[in-house]
Structure formats: structure tokens, C-alpha cells
Amino acid sequence: xxxxxxxxGAGSITGRKTGKKTLIGGRIPKLDAPEKVxxxxxxxxxxxxxxxxxxxxxFADRPHARxxxxxxxxxxxxxxxxxxxxxxxxxxxxxxxxGDNTALKTGKVTCIxxxxxxxxxxxxxxxxxxxxVIKVIYEDLPAVTSPEEALADGAPVxxxxxxxxxxxxxxxxxxxxxxxxxxxDVIVEDTYTLQRAAHCCLGRAGIIARFEADGRxxxxxxxxxxxxxxxxxxxxxxxxPEKIRVLQPPIGGAFGxxxxxxxxxxxxxFLARATGRPVQIVFTRExxxxxxxxxxxMVIHLKSGARKDGTFTFRDVRMTLDNGGRTSWGATTPWxxxxxxxxxxxxxxxxxxVDVVYTNNIYACAFRGYGNPQATFALESQIDQLADRxxxxxxxxxxxNAQEPGETTGQGMVLGTCGLAECLKTAARNAGWDVKHSPxxxxxxxxxxxxxxxxxxxxxxLAPARVCGMGMASLFHVGGGAKIxxxxxxxxxxxxxxxxxxxxxxxxxxxxxGSETVIAQIVAEELGLPVSNIRVLNSDSDFxxxxxxxxxxRTTFIAGNSAQRAAREARGKLMExxxxxxxxxxxxxDLADGNVTDRATGEPLESIGKIVRSMHFxxxxxxxxxxxxxxxxxxxxxxxxxxxxxxxxxxxxxxxxVEVDLDTGVVRVLGISAAHDVGRVINRMGIEGQxxxxxxxxxxxxxxxxxxxxGGRVLNPTFTDYKLVTxxxxxxxxxEFIETHDPAGPHGAKGVAEAPLVPxxxxxxxxxxxxTGVRITELPMTxxxxxxxxxxxxxxxxxExxxxExxxxxxxLAPGRGGDIHG
Amino acid sequence: MRQVSDTIDVAxxxxxxxxxxxxxxxxxxxxxxxxxxELTGTKQGCGEGxxxxxxxxxxxKVVNSCLxxxxxxxxxxxxxxxxxxxxxxxxxxxxAFVQNGAVQCGFCTPGMVxxxxxxxxxxxxPSEADVRRALEGNLCRCTGYRKxxxxxxxxxxxxxxxx
Numbered sequence: 001x002x003x004x005x006x007x008x009g010a011g012s013i014t015g016r017k018t019g020k021k022t023l024i025g026g027r028i029p030k031l032d033a034p035e036k037v038x039x040x041x042x043x044x045x046x047x048x049x050x051x052x053x054x055x056x057x058x059f060a061d062r063p064h065a066r067x068x069x070x071x072x073x074x075x076x077x078x079x080x081x082x083x084x085x086x087x088x089x090x091x092x093x094x095x096x097x098x099g100d101n102t103a104l105k106t107g108k109v110t111c112i113x114x115x116x117x118x119x120x121x122x123x124x125x126x127x128x129x130x131x132x133v134i135k136v137i138y139e140d141l142p143a144v145t146s147p148e149e150a151l152a153d154g155a156p157v158x159x160x161x162x163x164x165x166x167x168x169x170x171x172x173x174x175x176x177x178x179x180x181x182x183x184x185d186v187i188v189e190d191t192y193t194l195q196r197a198a199h200c201c202l203g204r205a206g207i208i209a210r211f212e213a214d215g216r217x218x219x220x221x222x223x224x225x226x227x228x229x230x231x232x233x234x235x236x237x238x239x240x241p242e243k244i245r246v247l248q249p250p251i252g253g254a255f256g257x258x259x260x261x262x263x264x265x266x267x268x269x270f271l272a273r274a275t276g277r278p279v280q281i282v283f284t285r286e287x288x289x290x291x292x293x294x295x296x297x298m299v300i301h302l303k304s305g306a307r308k309d310g311t312f313t314f315r316d317v318r319m320t321l322d323n324g325g326r327t328s329w330g331a332t333t334p335w336x337x338x339x340x341x342x343x344x345x346x347x348x349x350x351x352x353x354v355d356v357v358y359t360n361n362i363y364a365c366a367f368r369g370y371g372n373p374q375a376t377f378a379l380e381s382q383i384d385q386l387a388d389r390x391x392x393x394x395x396x397x398x399x400x401n402a403q404e405p406g407e408t409t410g411q412g413m414v415l416g417t418c419g420l421a422e423c424l425k426t427a428a429r430n431a432g433w434d435v436k437h438s439p440x441x442x443x444x445x446x447x448x449x450x451x452x453x454x455x456x457x458x459x460x461x462l463a464p465a466r467v468c469g470m471g472m473a474s475l476f477h478v479g480g481g482a483k484i485x486x487x488x489x490x491x492x493x494x495x496x497x498x499x500x501x502x503x504x505x506x507x508x509x510x511x512x513x514g515s516e517t518v519i520a521q522i523v524a525e526e527l528g529l530p531v532s533n534i535r536v537l538n539s540d541s542d543f544x545x546x547x548x549x550x551x552x553x554r555t556t557f558i559a560g561n562s563a564q565r566a567a568r569e570a571r572g573k574l575m576e577x578x579x580x581x582x583x584x585x586x587x588x589x590d591l592a593d594g595n596v597t598d599r600a601t602g603e604p605l606e607s608i609g610k611i612v613r614s615m616h617f618x619x620x621x622x623x624x625x626x627x628x629x630x631x632x633x634x635x636x637x638x639x640x641x642x643x644x645x646x647x648x649x650x651x652x653x654x655x656x657x658v659e660v661d662l663d664t665g666v667v668r669v670l671g672i673s674a675a676h677d678v679g680r681v682i683n684r685m686g687i688e689g690q691x692x693x694x695x696x697x698x699x700x701x702x703x704x705x706x707x708x709x710x711g712g713r714v715l716n717p718t719f720t721d722y723k724l725v726t727x728x729x730x731x732x733x734x735x736e737f738i739e740t741h742d743p744a745g746p747h748g749a750k751g752v753a754e755a756p757l758v759p760x761x762x763x764x765x766x767x768x769x770x771x772t773g774v775r776i777t778e779l780p781m782t783x784x785x786x787x788x789x790x791x792x793x794x795x796x797x798x799x800e801x802x803x804x805e806x807x808x809x810x811x812x813l814a815p816g817r818g819g820d821i822h823g
Numbered sequence: 824m825r826q827v828s829d830t831i832d833v834a835x836x837x838x839x840x841x842x843x844x845x846x847x848x849x850x851x852x853x854x855x856x857x858x859x860x861e862l863t864g865t866k867q868g869c870g871e872g873x874x875x876x877x878x879x880x881x882x883x884k885v886v887n888s889c890l891x892x893x894x895x896x897x898x899x900x901x902x903x904x905x906x907x908x909x910x911x912x913x914x915x916x917x918x919a920f921v922q923n924g925a926v927q928c929g930f931c932t933p934g935m936v937x938x939x940x941x942x943x944x945x946x947x948x949p950s951e952a953d954v955r956r957a958l959e960g961n962l963c964r965c966t967g968y969r970k971x972x973x974x975x976x977x978x979x980x981x982x983x984x985x986x
Contacts, residue, residue, distance in 0.1 A: 029924065030924070032926075033921040033926040034917075035929075036932050037904075037913060037918075037926060038907075038913060039864020039865070039904030042863065043863075043866070045867070046857075200962075200964050201928075201964060202868045202876055202928070202930040202931050203868070203930040250928075252928050252929075284870065285873075511928065512927040512929065685923075688970070689924050689927055689965070692967035692968075692970065693927065693965045693967040694967070695967055696966075697967075718869070719869055719871070719873035719874055720873055724962050725967075726961075727954070727956075727958045727961075
């Protein structure tokens with residue numbers, strides 16, 4: 001492992017091993033940050049085009065109903081209304097992962113957010129008023145508001161083509177579960193319930209659509225996947241993909257929410273077509289909560305086993321996803337949960353069955369982690385339950401089963417580099433695990449609970465008001481892209497201009513995560529230029545080369561590799577030109593600080609700009625323009641979901657320290673120690689930001705966040721009632737990076753973006769268990785839930801104590817009898 | 824719905840310049856800033872005073888500009904994110920946000936900077952707890968706040984931190 005020293009201010013550091021100045025691993029401020037802090041960045045809602053209209057959508061507001069009729073006369077008659085659309089006015093092309101969605105809905109609505117009609121008007125106020133006077137006559141149908149109801153005999157059918165309400169099933173197997181059960185000395189079984197959580201991007205969803213005079217369609221879009229977006233939209237709106245231009249303005253957060261085409265996007269295009277004017281739709285915050293999809297609610301039934309020495313034997317998983325009334329890409333989150341169950345730690349026998357079930361609830365989509373936070377909550381909670389049964393330290397049982405580099409998992413994923421054991425040890429060490437994770441504490445709390453259990457209220461003389469505990473959890477995620485389509489690649493086009501400035505056109509999209517800064521850094525490193533000389537262009541599909549999109553934590557790895565290769569080729573051309581201009585062998589030359597230098601002495605010989613000019617104007621009249629399409633060396637999984645889907649894999653461990661208030665059930669996170677195998681740090685400032693932000697989202701997921709849905713309706717569509725973590729809840733953080741230098745990554749780097757959210761909730765649940773002896777299996781772990789479990793534990797303890805006292809009394813009466821009751 | 828006949832004339836100061844507007848009585852300050860004055864640096868995240876993205880200073884105090892009516896601002900002094908730096912030069916607090924990595928998507932940033940600016944005007948040497956309290960009304964979904972707190976502490980202590 002290379003230890004690096006920081007060179008203050010410059011952002012560059014000096015590698016101790018090489019002695020060479022490098023940008024890799026430095027703290028580079030984001031290139032777009034100055035604009036953003038100055039308030040000059042133009043987000044979608046800041047863009048106003050001449051004669052632009054404002055679009056507004058009428059949502060069904062009923063979970064399941066037949067549309068009998070729609071009367072738009074009053075809306076059409078309103079002053080300033082330029083178009084009113086219903087399904088009578090547009091061609092309906094099914095879209096979405098399940099092919100069960102359309103821009104506007106005809107026949108019936110299957111959730112409250114179904115789009116029924118839309119308006120374009122001169123002002124947002126007029127559009128909002130017009131929506132209110134559209135009359136829709138519905139005939140309500142019985143609503144199915146949970147997967148249990150949807151799976152019951154005789155349940156109402158939500159989509160005709162799926163009479164059993166189960167549009168997707170997933171099955172996975174490696175090994176032999178029965179053998180795994182036979183090999184087990186302990187077996188634990190439990191059910192884990194995961195909630196709907198909202199992305200809560202601070203920038204609200206929206207789009208601007210405009211048609212050019214020649215029929216071309218220009219979109220200002222927040223999509224994370226501009227090229228498949230063009231392809232899919234083309235079919236829906238009837239414009240050839242080559243005539244669609246996607247402009248990607250800076251985006252106020254995405255986290256997976258912009259991976260699908262959402263109905264408001266084609267609706268806006270239809271409004272632009274109907275009016276011949278640009279149309280903008282921007283959601284209100286309430287619409288954002290109601291009509292943008294959430295994280296998948298899941299119920300996971302997990303049974304797993306271990307030998308006496310802690311060796312894992314098997315995992316048997318049954319999962320049910322509440323798909324909601326329509327299907328997005330989120331229905332494929334079982335693919336990712338599968339990787340965790342099959343491959344987080346070594347386990348010989350794994351079986352998983354998943355039912356994705358239609359309900360009349362709002363639907364879900366991709367969200368940072370993509371099914372992994374749910375799976376990891378179940379698995380890492382259960383690993384602690386196994387450790388508890390075996391009387392093993394949670395760290396010890398995990399280390400016992402942690403993979404080594406070079407292993408291939410049961411699902412066929414090849415772990416070239418693997419820092420899992422190092423992550424476990426590092427996170428534990430930095431957290432003070434040996435001292436703070438005391439199994440004794442749990443016993444003390446239980447004793448205290450017993451003492452005051454008669455009243456079920458704490459006696460402050462006997463039990464502490466607040467107790468502390470520590471828990472850990474790890475994660476496994478793709479780190480080198482995820483080949484779910486035939487290509488998982490990304491293109492780069494690079495130009496060095498005749499002043500030494502570099503323009504990098506990357507297929508990758510910036511969504512605030514800092515990818516353009518990382519790409520600039522990687523290019524600057526190859527070309528011996530300061531980062532400020534690199535301009536990354538990434539926001540116009542007319543000039544940017546193809547890319548899958550920003551998802552699966554893939555951008556640093558895939559787009560970074562692509563940019564590095566394009567830059568290397570440019571470097572080669574530059575050195576050739578320099579050799580000719582300077583009458584030197586190119587092998588004797590190097591690049592540093594914007595100059596061509598003498599490799600042996602480091603002496604600057606000529607500026608890079610001058611060399612490029614000599615190539616333009618000299619005998620060969622050359623330009624330096626290179627391109628590269630990088631395709632990772634991964635493979636599409638086979639029909640059994642097996643195969644090496646990613647070019648490398650990311651690991652990490654979080655240790656959480658919590659304080660639980662025994663009177664109120666309030667859980668406070670005191671600290672999180674995180675260690676992540678990131679391959680190699682590229683931008684230390686950026687990667688810390690990813691980890692810190694992921695942890696905050698993870699704490700929210702664990703303790704506070706839930707979109708509450710009752711009878712198909714959302715009860716809390718505001719930030720007042722949907723609680724995000726604020727500055728007050730962010731605990732002390734200790735973050736350490738484990739640099740395993742993956743040979744496939746750019747400078748050894750792996751992807752990291754989703755990882756830090758994934759293990760937070762189970763680490764906290766395990767810490768609560770360590771503090772109180774109470775196991776919470778449902779998220780979020782609200783005070784009500786914690787308190788209920790504490791009360792239940794007290795009642796159990798009362799009963800056990802009574803039994804114990806009776807037995808002790810009986811055994812005193814009759815020597816030789818009696819027994820020991822285990823709690 | 825805005826009707827021309829309903830508008831009220833109002834004058835106030837924004838970033839040191841006097842502005843005269845004709846606004847509807849229900850126009851919020853954030854809409855007046857963004858729509859009438861094209862000062863789009865002030866962001867609207869929720870429109871109900873919960874996210875803090877629209878934070879500006881009104882007579883030196885930080886407010887959610889979505890909860891203030893434009894007509895209430897008659898004669899007042901309003902400071903927005905655009906008024907902090909001058910002609911391509913960032914205010915030291917803005918620079919501290921850049922240098923400390925306190926910006927990701929950047930949507931909450933203007934409001935966050937304004938809330939922090941208000942704090943530092945009142946209390947030039949805040950404790951970390953003071954900073955956390957002052958910014959608790961400003962939501963950020965990207966950064967986890969750690970680097971925002973660091974940036975404000977760095978600015979309070981005389982400039983951006985480089986490490």
C-alpha cells in the first residue's frame with residue numbers, strides 16, 4: 001500500500017514510493033463549485049426560454065379506479081391556457097421496465113400518482129388553476145394496498161396481463177440448501193421489513209421540451225442515462241432518436257431517481273408539440289413526494305446457519321417487493337440484493353426467491369444502493385444474531401468468513417482485489433471496538449430492566465436513563481461497473497488546443513457527485529497539466545460520446561478508464577510532436593506543469609501549447625484529437641444470474657456507536673467509523689464527501705425516513721413530516737480508505753458512490769442490540785418501535801424471572817431438581 | 824392567479840440596489856427575486872419553509888424567502904447569494920465552501936451560505952455546536968453536512984482551510 005503525503009494547497013501530492021508529484025489522491029475542489037457558491041449555476045428551474053409555457057399534470061388521486069369520463073371544457077376555456085391533453089389527444093405507447101406505463105392513463109388508474117390529464121399555460125399559476133377545473137368521473141375499484149392482499153385468493157387484478165399480480169419472479173441458487181442445513185450447528189430465521197424511502201433531491205424533478213423548426217426535439221432533461229433515454233423516448237413520442245438532443249443542465253441531486261423515463265417527460269413533449277412552444281414542467285415538493293418513485297419496500301425472510309466455529313453454511317432468502325401500480329427499473333433491484341446474499345462473506349449454499357408484486361400503492365425506482373441496503377440490513381442483522389447464538393464476537397465471526405483476494409464467489413464474481421478483512425479490522429480499530437463493544441453491557445441492561453420490570457417504567461435509581469452500544473456491518477457492491485446490457489462502456493473525445501488547454505468530451509454525466517473533477521484530474525495527470533487547464537464537457541448529447549449512464553457507482557471507474565486511455569493516446573501524439581520539434585527522442589521527454597521536460601533532468605524544454613502549435617503549423621499540419629471507447633472486462637450474467645458482472649468489487653465496513661434512551665426509545669448515533677476498499681483514492685475531498693453524504697442518508701434510512709402510505713395514499717408528502725437528517729444529527733465520523741490498487745481501475749480506483757449508504761442501518765441495528773439486547777427488524781427504527789421492543793423485552797424478562805424464581809424456590813425445596821432458563 | 828389589476832407597487836433594496844416592483848399581494852419574496860429580478864441564485868426547494876434553500880438576509884436576519892411576501896419587504900434591505908461576492912471574486916465564506924468540499928449538487932449551497940453568513944455576522948467565532956444549530960434549518964441531501972460545518976468553521980477562523 002502506498003502511503004501518501006499531502007502537499008498543502010496545490011492539490012497535488014508526492015508519492016513516497018515514486019517520488020514523483022501526482023494529482024492522484026490529492027484534495028481537488030470541485031471544478032463547478034465556484035459557480036455554485038456564487039449562485040450563478042443555472043439549474044433546470046432557472047432556465048426560461050422565450051415564449052415558454054408552464055406544464056402541469058392532473059394526477060388521479062385515487063388508488064384504483066376506472067376512468068368513466070373526462071371533461072376539460074372549463075380548463076380549455078380559461079384565459080392563458082394553451083393546451084389541455086387527455087389520452088384522446090395523444091398516441092399511447094407503453095413504456096417502462098414492465099411495459100405497463102403510458103404517458104397519460106386510459107381505461108383505469110392503478111395508483112394515486114397516475115397521470116390523467118395535462119395543461120400548458122402562460123404562467124404556472126394559470127396551469128395550476130386549470131388543472132383544478134378538469135372534471136374526471138371515476139368508478140372506484142377495490143384497492144390492493146399490500147402485497148399480502150395482492151397475493152390473496154380472489155384479489156383484484158391490477159393489470160390484466162398479470163392475473164396473479166406477480167409481474168416478476170427471480171430465483172437464484174448456488175450449492176445445496178439441504179446440505180447447508182445439515183452442516184449447520186446453529187440456524188437463525190427472521191423477517192426484516194424495509195420501508196419506502198424518498199430520494200428527496202433538493203432540486204425538484206422537471207424538464208423543458210421544445211421542438212425546432214425542422215422537427216428536431218431539444219430537451220433540457222435531468223436524466224442520468226441520456227442515450228437510452230433518447231432511444232426509449234423516441235418510441236414514446238414518435239421522434240427518431242437521431243433527431244432528439246438531450247441537454248443536461250446542472251442537477252439538484254439524483255441518487256438513482258432519474259434512471260427511468262417518468263411519464264411527466266413525454267407529457268411535456270406532447271404539450272410542446274400541441275402548442276408549438278417550449279414547455280417547462282417543474283414539480284412542487286408535494287408532487288415530488290407523491291409522483292416520483294421511492295426506494296422499494298421489501299419484506300425479507302432470511303434463514304441462515306453456521307457451524308460451531310462460526311463458519312457460514314447457508315442462506316435461504318424469500319423476498320417480497322411492493323412494486324406499486326406500475327413498474328420501473330426498480331423491479332430489478334433483486335439482482336443487486338442477490339449479489340449481497342450470495343457473495344458478502346464466504347458461504348457455500350445460497351438460495352433466493354423473489355416475488356415482485358403489483359399493488360395500488362405508489363411505485364418505486366432506483367435509489368442509491370439499488371436493493372443492496374435492504375439485503376444488507378437483513379443479512380448483517382442476522383449475522384449478529386448468529387454470533388449471539390454462538391457466543392462469538394461479531395468482528396470475529398465476520399473475519400472468519402471474509403474472502404481473500406483471488407476468490408470467486410458462488411455467483412461467479414471474481415474478487416481480484418478484496419479488502420474486506422482489512423475494512424473490518426480498520427473500522428473496528430478506529431471505533432475502539434475492543435473497549436466499546438462489550439457483551440457485558442447487554443447483560444447489565446437486562447438486569448436493570450428486570451429490576452424495574454414490574455412497572456414497565458424505568459426506576460431512575462436502578463437503571464440508567466441512556467445506554468450505549470456498538471455494532472458493525474459490512475457491504476459488497478460492484479466497483480467496476482455492472483454489465484447488465486451488452487455494453488457497459490463509455491466514450492471520450494479529447495482535444496489539446498494550441499494554448500495547452502484540454503477539452504474532454506465525456507459520455508459520463510455529472511449529477512453533483514464530482515465526476516467531472518475526477519475525469520479532469522485523471523487527464524491532467526496523464527498530460528502533466530494543472531487541473532484548471534482541463535475543461536470537461538458532459539452535458540449535450542449532440543457532442544458527447546455514448547455512455548450507459550450514471551448508475552452502479554460506475555463513473556470514476558468506467559469514464560475514468562476511458563478518459564485515461566484517450567489522454568494517453570494524446571500524450572503519445574504530443575511526445576512525437578515534441579520529439580520532432582525539439583530534435584529529441586520522445587523517450588527522453590516527459591510532461592510536467594504544462595511543459596515538455598527532459599525526462600532525466602526534469603528541466604522544462606518547451607510549453608505544451610508551443611508544441612501543439614508547431615504541429616498545427618509545421619510540416620504535418622496535425623491536430624491533437626483523440627478518442628477512446630472503454631469497455632470493461634466484465635460479462636453479462638447468465639440466465640442463472642451468474643457471471644463476473646463487474647470488473648472489480650467494492651467492500652466496506654461501518655461501525656456505529658449509539659445511545660438509546662430507555663424511557664423514550666430515541667436512538668442517537670454518536671459516531672460512525674467507516675473503512676472502505678476503494679481501490680485507490682483519486683480525489684480525497686470528493687470521496688470523503690461521497691462517504692459522509694452516504695452515511696447521512698444511511699442514518700436517515702435507519703432512523704427517520706419513511707414515506708407513509710395508507711390505503712394507497714401518501715400521508716406525509718412534506719419535509720415537515722418526512723424527516724431528513726440535519727446538521728444536528730450528523731455524528732462524529734472516522735473514515736479510512738483501504739487502497740487495494742485494483743489493476744482494472746484507473747490508477748487502481750474502484751467505484752464508491754452507493755457503498756457508504758449500504759451498511760449504515762444494520763450497523764445501527766446491531767449497536768442497538770449491543771446496547772439493549774433488543775433486536776429491531778423493521779426500518780426506520782423509530783422511538784415507537786424501539787420502545788415497543790423494549791417493553792416486550794421487559795415483559796419477557798418479567799415472565800422469565802418469575803419462572804426462574806419459582807424454579808429456584810422449587811429446587812431449594814427439592815434438591816437435585818431445578819434448571820437454568822436462558823433468555 | 825396573478826391579475827394585473829391586483830398588483831401592488833413596492834420598493835426595497837436588493838444587494839445594495841433599489842428595486843421597484845409591481846407584484847401581486849401573494850407573491851413571495853423568492854418568486855420576486857427569481858422571476859422579477861432574475862436573481863436565480865436563491866433556490867426554491869419546497870415552498871413551505873422547511874428546506875432552507877431559499878434563505879436570504881432580510882434586514883440582516885436570515886429568512887426563508889418563500890415564507891416572506893414581497894410586499895412585506897417595502898423599504899427593507901435584502902441580501903442574496905449574488906450580493907456576497909463581487910465581480911468574479913468570491914466572498915471568503917463562499918471560498919471556504921469551495922476549498923473545503925462543502926458543495927456537491929450545489930442546490931442547497933446558496934441558502935446554506937446565506938444562513939452561515941448570517942451566523943457569522945452575529946457571532947464571528949461560533950463553536951461547532953453554534954454552527955450546527957444555525958444551519959439546522961437548511962437541508963442538504965448530498966454532503967452529510969460535515970464539510971459544510973468545516974467550511975463555516977474555517978471561514979470563521981479567518982479563511983478557507985487547505986489540508
